Amino acid sequence: MLTRKELYNMIGWRTKRHLVVIESDDWGSIRMPSHEVYEEFLRRGIRVDNDPYCRYDALATKDDLTNLFEVLQSVTNKNGNHPVITANCVVANPVFDKIMESNFTEYFFEPFTATLDKSDAHQGAFEVWKQGMNTGVFHPQLHGREHLSVKKWLNILQEGHPSTRTAFELGTWGLTALVDPTIDRYYMSAFDSSKDKDIADYNGIIDDAAQMFESIFGYRSKSFIATTYEWSHKIEPALIRNGVEYIQCAISQKIPRENKEPKYVYRGFQGTRTRNGLIRLFRNCFFEPSTKPGYDFVSDCLNRIDIAFRNGKAANICAHRLNFIGSIDKSNTDRTLPEFKRLLQEIIKRWSDVEFVTSDQLGDIIKESGQYLWKIK
Numbered sequence: 001m002l003t004r005k006e007l008y009n010m011i012g013w014r015t016k017r018h019l020v021v022i023e024s025d026d027w028g029s030i031r032m033p034s035h036e037v038y039e040e041f042l043r044r045g046i047r048v049d050n051d052p053y054c055r056y057d058a059l060a061t062k063d064d065l066t067n068l069f070e071v072l073q074s075v076t077n078k079n080g081n082h083p084v085i086t087a088n089c090v091v092a093n094p095v096f097d098k099i100m101e102s103n104f105t106e107y108f109f110e111p112f113t114a115t116l117d118k119s120d121a122h123q124g125a126f127e128v129w130k131q132g133m134n135t136g137v138f139h140p141q142l143h144g145r146e147h148l149s150v151k152k153w154l155n156i157l158q159e160g161h162p163s164t165r166t167a168f169e170l171g172t173w174g175l176t177a178l179v180d181p182t183i184d185r186y187y188m189s190a191f192d193s194s195k196d197k198d199i200a201d202y203n204g205i206i207d208d209a210a211q212m213f214e215s216i217f218g219y220r221s222k223s224f225i226a227t228t229y230e231w232s233h234k235i236e237p238a239l240i241r242n243g244v245e246y247i248q249c250a251i252s253q254k255i256p257r258e259n260k261e262p263k264y265v266y267r268g269f270q271g272t273r274t275r276n277g278l279i280r281l282f283r284n285c286f287f288e289p290s291t292k293p294g295y296d297f298v299s300d301c302l303n304r305i306d307i308a309f310r311n312g313k314a315a316n317i318c319a320h321r322l323n324f325i326g327s328i329d330k331s332n333t334d335r336t337l338p339e340f341k342r343l344l345q346e347i348i349k350r351w352s353d354v355e356f357v358t359s360d361q362l363g364d365i366i367k368e369s370g371q372y373l374w375k376i377k
Contacts (some may be wrong), residue, residue: 001363007331014312016312018351018355019315020315020354021357021359023088024324025318026057027089030197032056032174034058041167046167050178051252052065054174057325059115060327061125062123062125066128069135069138071344072084075344078353084358085137085138087139090143091145091209092111092145094146105154108186112216113126141222141248141256144189144190144224145191147190148173150190164183174188188227188228189230189254191226193256206235222244223246224246225247226249229250231256245278246280246366248283249280250268250307251282253265253268270284282313284308286317288320288323298339299340302343
């Protein structure tokens with residue numbers, strides 16, 4: 001009997017090439033500001049140790065980036081090319097003091113590069129970003145303006161929710177119900193509404209994000225990944241007018257609905273198009289060891305790559321930023337980076353003709369093949 005993994009890989013665009021993409025979300029976003037802030041949460045009884053994203057994830061330091069790039073540059077395919085991370089980046093973070101001055105009624109943001117400059121621990125980090133880009137192992141693409149539902153977050157702050165206010169005081173927002181069960185309104189999804197008035201706001205946010213991305217990196221992002229995989233087709237025209245052609249996605253899309261729970265639709269097949277013509281880039285492999293210590297993500301990912309290749313699909317590996325961050329807890333990367341290196345070495349060993357490409361390069365390959373004509377609305 002065919003497994004679900006195999007069925008998902010049977011549908012959509014096909015290729016005989018052994019293409020590997022590594023997509024990594026959340027770069028640029030604040031999560032846990034520092035180890036000291038992490039300890040302060042615990043002292044106040046807020047169990048940030050219960051959520052791996054709160055426990056490990058943070059803005060990357062120079063050391064985080066250098067250690068990751070060393071792993072990537074230690075592996076080469078037969079053509080002498082290194083693996084490359086498609087670093088999906090949110091380009092802005094909240095300006096907490098200005099928001100506080102408005103009594104939580106107005107939202108202010110700054111480029112993530114300004115956030116880095118404010119932090120002693122992150123001095124020079126963006127220079128290392130650029131080094132990774134120049135050596136071809138780190139390729140930013142667009143993840144949004146901020147990893148946050150701005151309106152929902154401000155409303156919760158105005159209501160005075162205790163742990164959300166504490167997080168704000170400590171310079172962050174990324175708490176979940178795993179940390180505090182009283183958090184019953186999730187505010188990490190930037191595009192979590194389908195109401196026309198919210199779509200108008202989202203269009204402006206997308207315009208801001210695309211313009212800031214180009215200003216920071218010097219090029220337009222051809223691909224996009226929605227935070228928490230949630231978006232309405234109504235935002236796609238704004239993405240398209242800002243140069244986006246490809247949408248990174250999971251097999252399931254979470255679609256917001258007015259006054260209802262989001263609807264999950266399974267339609268993220270590789271190379272199919274959305275109703276507005278964006279080409280889907282389907283994530284069919286996963287390397288997330290920070291989220292589940294003890295699980296053998298290397299073997300699981302290799303198995304998924306094998307399924308993808310046997311079904312004529314690119315292997316699109318999802319590996320969030322938290323797997324490469326050691327500044328909050330060094331034991332995280334002491335464990336994950338050797339596993340990541342082992343995964344990359346094993347890919348080279350098993351598939352000697354492997355090609356490492358970025359998300360937008362994969363999109364270009366699909367587009368140029370002419371096999372993406374099938375729309376799934």
